[in-house]
Amino acid sequence: MQELGKAESNSIRITRQDDQRVTIEKDLDTEHMVLSMGPQHPSTHGVLRLECITDGEVIVEAEPYLGYLHRCFEKHCEKIDYPAIVPYTDRMDYLAGMNSELAYCITVEKLLDIEIPRRVEFIRVITSELNRIASHLVAIGTYAIDLGAFTPFLFCFRDREHIMNLLEWISGARMLYNYIWIGGVAYDAPADFKKRVAEFVTYFRPKAVELYKLLTENEIFVKRTKGIGIMPADVAINFAWSGPMLRGSGVKWDLRRNDPYSVYPELDFDVPVPDGKFSDVGDCLSRHLVRALEMEESLKIIEQCLDKMPEQQGFDPRAVIPKKIRPKAGEVYGRAENPRGELGYYIVSDGKSTKPVRCKARSSCFVNLAAMKDLSKGQLLPDLVAIIGSIDIVLGEVDR
Amino acid sequence: MSSSPSLNTWSDALSGLSIGWFPLGLVIIAAIPLVFIALYALTYGVYGERKISAFMQDRLGPMEVGFWGLLQTLADILKLLQKEDIVPKMADKFLFVIGPGILFVGSFLAFAVLPFGPAFIGADLNVGLFYAVGIVALEVVGILAAGWGSNNKWALYGAVRSVAQIVSYEIPASIALLCAAMLAGTLSMQQITMMQAGPGGFMHWFLFTNPIAWLPFLIYFISSLAETNRAPFDIPEAESELVAGYFTEYSGMKFAVIFLAEYGSMFMVSAIISIAFLGGWTSPLPNIGGLELNAMTSGPVWGAFWIIMKGFFFIFVQMWLRWTLPRLRVDQLMYLCWKVLTPFSLIAFVLTAVWVINH
Numbered sequence: 040m041q042e043l044g045k046a047e048s049n050s051i052r053i054t055r056q057d058d059q060r061v062t063i064e065k066d067l068d069t070e071h072m073v074l075s076m077g078p079q080h081p082s083t084h085g086v087l088r089l090e091c092i093t094d095g096e097v098i099v100e101a102e103p104y105l106g107y108l109h110r111c112f113e114k115h116c117e118k119i120d121y122p123a124i125v126p127y128t129d130r131m132d133y134l135a136g137m138n139s140e141l142a143y144c145i146t147v148e149k150l151l152d153i154e155i156p157r158r159v160e161f162i163r164v165i166t167s168e169l170n171r172i173a174s175h176l177v178a179i180g181t182y183a184i185d186l187g188a189f190t191p192f193l194f195c196f197r198d199r200e201h202i203m204n205l206l207e208w209i210s211g212a213r214m215l216y217n218y219i220w221i222g223g224v225a226y227d228a229p230a231d232f233k234k235r236v237a238e239f240v241t242y243f244r245p246k247a248v249e250l251y252k253l254l255t256e257n258e259i260f261v262k263r264t265k266g267i268g269i270m271p272a273d274v275a276i277n278f279a280w281s282g283p284m285l286r287g288s289g290v291k292w293d294l295r296r297n298d299p300y301s302v303y304p305e306l307d308f309d310v311p312v313p314d315g316k317f318s319d320v321g322d323c324l325s326r327h328l329v330r331a332l333e334m335e336e337s338l339k340i341i342e343q344c345l346d347k348m349p350e351q352q353g354f355d356p357r358a359v360i361p362k363k364i365r366p367k368a369g370e371v372y373g374r375a376e377n378p379r380g381e382l383g384y385y386i387v388s389d390g391k392s393t394k395p396v397r398c399k400a401r402s403s404c405f406v407n408l409a410a411m412k413d414l415s416k417g418q419l420l421p422d423l424v425a426i427i428g429s430i431d432i433v434l435g436e437v438d439r
Numbered sequence: 440m441s442s443s444p445s446l447n448t449w450s451d452a453l454s455g456l457s458i459g460w461f462p463l464g465l466v467i468i469a470a471i472p473l474v475f476i477a478l479y480a481l482t483y484g485v486y487g488e489r490k491i492s493a494f495m496q497d498r499l500g501p502m503e504v505g506f507w508g509l510l511q512t513l514a515d516i517l518k519l520l521q522k523e524d525i526v527p528k529m530a531d532k533f534l535f536v537i538g539p540g541i542l543f544v545g546s547f548l549a550f551a552v553l554p555f556g557p558a559f560i561g562a563d564l565n566v567g568l569f570y571a572v573g574i575v576a577l578e579v580v581g582i583l584a585a586g587w588g589s590n591n592k593w594a595l596y597g598a599v600r601s602v603a604q605i606v607s608y609e610i611p612a613s614i615a616l617l618c619a620a621m622l623a624g625t626l627s628m629q630q631i632t633m634m635q636a637g638p639g640g641f642m643h644w645f646l647f648t649n650p651i652a653w654l655p656f657l658i659y660f661i662s663s664l665a666e667t668n669r670a671p672f673d674i675p676e677a678e679s680e681l682v683a684g685y686f687t688e689y690s691g692m693k694f695a696v697i698f699l700a701e702y703g704s705m706f707m708v709s710a711i712i713s714i715a716f717l718g719g720w721t722s723p724l725p726n727i728g729g730l731e732l733n734a735m736t737s738g739p740v741w742g743a744f745w746i747i748m749k750g751f752f753f754i755f756v757q758m759w760l761r762w763t764l765p766r767l768r769v770d771q772l773m774y775l776c777w778k779v780l781t782p783f784s785l786i787a788f789v790l791t792a793v794w795v796i797n798h
């Protein structure tokens with residue numbers, strides 16, 4: 040049997056049989072369908088648009104289209120003073136405002152080279168770890184919705200509400216805090232703050248276990264996520280993945296450990312990395328698992344911070360905040376471990392102005408989303424939803 | 440059309456009642472179940488779903504309209520009635536309009552053969568079970584018409600998934616019901632129920648009278664979830680994947696009709712499973728010595744009460760599952776149907792046959 044030729048993208052095959060007969064085979068004509076998923080679709084987590092070329096339910100190619108939420112963050116930064124940029128950073132990753140503020144502030148402080156009071160450092164770490172738990176709760180809850188389980192979502196939001204209340208109490212806002220300022224924080228922690236955070240920690244521990252049993256160990260949930268969207272560690276590194284995504288691929292990389300900032304070197308916590316027993320390393324379940332286990336580590340960090348935080352009567356967190364921020368000429372790149380990965384700011388100062396010449400944000404979601412095309416190739420439509428959910432994007436940060 | 444004479448006297452008296460040529464009694468007998476279903480499905484099914492999901496999720500659910508939100512569904516219906524009836528410009532208008540109708544008819548026709556008591560039955564067909572299983576398949580046509588007529592890619596996906604799912608799951612479901620028919624030796628719904636009646640209450644139910652019935656019972660329950668598109672098999676309307684599946688484009692009263700059909704079929708499969716395995720309208724209470732509990736809780740009104748209670752119980756279990764479990768994937772659903780449920784239903788069929796021959 041000898042193949043003579045193919046035509047029209049493999050749908051017609053011409054072969055010569057052993058007895059010299061020529062056969063022409065023609066497959067059933069099929070057409071690919073272009074399916075526009077989003078910008079308004081329940082599982083694209085905001086205004087992401089995926090243009091999927093589908094063959095039945097199989098995704099041949101999925102191309103993400105961005106920019107529906109672009110607000111010119113970087114251009115705005117060139118027109119406003121350094122402290123005034125802090126509220127804008129809240130609006131990038133709006134689910135983890137504290138972490139975004141922290142990343143920006145440590146970058147500017149690096150440029151200014153100023154000393155931060157120890158109490159302020161602890162307040163910053165406690166609030167941003169609380170916010171990390173809140174952010175992971177949203178990630179896990181919406182992931183459950185993506186896979187069709189509604190109840191875990193509301194359980195997550197019930198627990199997140201306590202964190203929102205705590206953060207509202209300390210900063211005056213529930214989502215967009217403007218709390219961590221360059222050189223300090225906006226207000227000192229209230230008198231009972233330690234007690235109520237400790238109460239939350241004891242409240243939340245059993246709830247996290249309950250959530251783990253309800254969702255993570257659920258047979259159907261495991262079936263839907265195990266072995267789906269596998270990203271090998273080397274490819275993940277080449278895509279510059281970070282945060283839970285990279286750790287899900289089995290790379291033990293956490294900026295709180297690998298490039299420590301604030302008081303993290305003093306604290307004792309693990310960096311959870313899937314061992315491949317419960318999940319296949321690099322799949323959607325691994326990424327979910329990292330988030331679920333990280334909440335416990337954040338609780339550990341908060342507990343230690345509550346022990347170590349120095350009590351100071353009449354402490355003024357604004358005391359060391361510089362009146363006029365005019366850094367010397369130079370450039371700096373500062374980064375912090377956000378719930379979604381490495382959030383970095385690259386700031387250039389000309390030494391004369393109180394405004395940055397350039398402020399570039401390295402968004403973790405944007406970088407993680409870049410692998411979407413590779414991850415989704417050849418997957419089923421429901422698996423595409425599982426993959427988008429496991430990337431855990433916040434479009435506010437993707438588009439900036 | 441054969442039932443025991445003692446039970447039929449009551450219904451005969453009622454069906455004899457007529458004003459002139461108009462057979463009032465017959466209309467009442469036929470209408471009672473349907474009126475109940477309409478009331479149930481429109482108000483308390485939806486209300487119950489919302490309240491149960493709320494309690495499972497640490498919420499209160501509807502609380503504003505009426506005492507504890509009891510009138511919430513009524514307010515929703517009024518809202519849906521006032522909505523503009525939109526037919527998309529590019530839709531196939533005929534199919535788009537007829538789709539919800541077929542769906543509604545398919546799910547409600549089966550109520551004709553459900554015995555709601557010794558006397559309350561629309562039509563005691565001698566092939567009642569067969570009719571109930573067959574008429575539900577009509578829903579597929581409605582879903583396909585709705586999905587195709589919408590001219591929407593998501594709706595089409597939903598419709599295609601739905602047809603594959605419902606047609607596949609009909610096989611284990613029917614075989615499981617055949618086990619019950621074999622145990623009873625008849626296809627008439629009323630007769631199947633009568634076979635399970637007795638002074639022992641629940642001890643006469645097929646689920647407890649033989650050691651195999653739990654297998655077809657479980658198989659039918661799982662398949663019925665898939666047939667009514669309930670979680671974890673709500674793949675045709677998977678809101679996070681397909682926006683809303685085959686009814687993405689529907690609004691207003693057409694949407695309400697689809698909704699009504701869904702709750703109607705939920706009750707229908709719950710009633711069928713109660714009739715086939717849990718004795719339908721018979722009382723679960725046994726006579727204990729001189730205490731004639733069974734006799735005290737039997738009769739036309741009690742019969743309706745018991746089957747509705749049994750139906751509600753299964754609806755509660757359906758809701759419970761819906762608000763607990765994530766959704767399966769299409770291929771996993773088909774795997775479950777063809778490689779797990781169908782072989783096991785055949786095994787159950789053979790075992791039941793052996794059991795019936797030996798007893």
